Amino acid sequence: MKIKSTQDERIAKMLFASVYHHYVAKVVKKGRTKEELHRVIQWLTGFDDVTLQHQIDEKVTFEIFFDQANLNSNATLITGVICGYRVEEIKNQLTRKVRYLDKIVDELAKGKKIEKIMRRSE
Template structure:
């Protein structure tokens, strides 16, 4: 699935400092914790909790965040639909990584077991 150029630019410029608190609120509203969210982000990106905090404080953009990440080799096992789009069919690498994160956060918020979320 191809994403239009304007959407790609907007998503690439989004700051982690804006998105991260929204992710925390989403999972906490559903009874999960910030630590669990950080575990999911760590699994996907290779960043530890301190590095995630630094990226948030430094107002890193999504493009910079995912460029510096070491994507988990099992990330392609993340499949399914996010916002009406199949994650595995997204053509743009950045948008696919963003949707991988969205999918993992959705699974966490829905109460899925951590072992299944982390594809272990």
């Protein structure tokens, strides 16, 4: 699926910290914890709590956030629709990574087990 390059650029320049607080609010509202959120973010990015907090404090963009991340090799197993787009069809690599993050946050908020969110290749 093709997403307009202006949208890709907007996503790249968006501050991770500005979205992170929405992620926390979303999962907590649905009965999950900030620690569970951190666990799935760590699975996706390789960031421990200290590194994640540093990303927030430094107000890095999504572009920098994912440049510094060590994306989990099983992230490509994340599929489905998020924000009206099929994740696996998004051409822009950064936008796809951001949507991977959006998707696992959605799954956490919807009550999916963490073990299922952290895809394992069988």
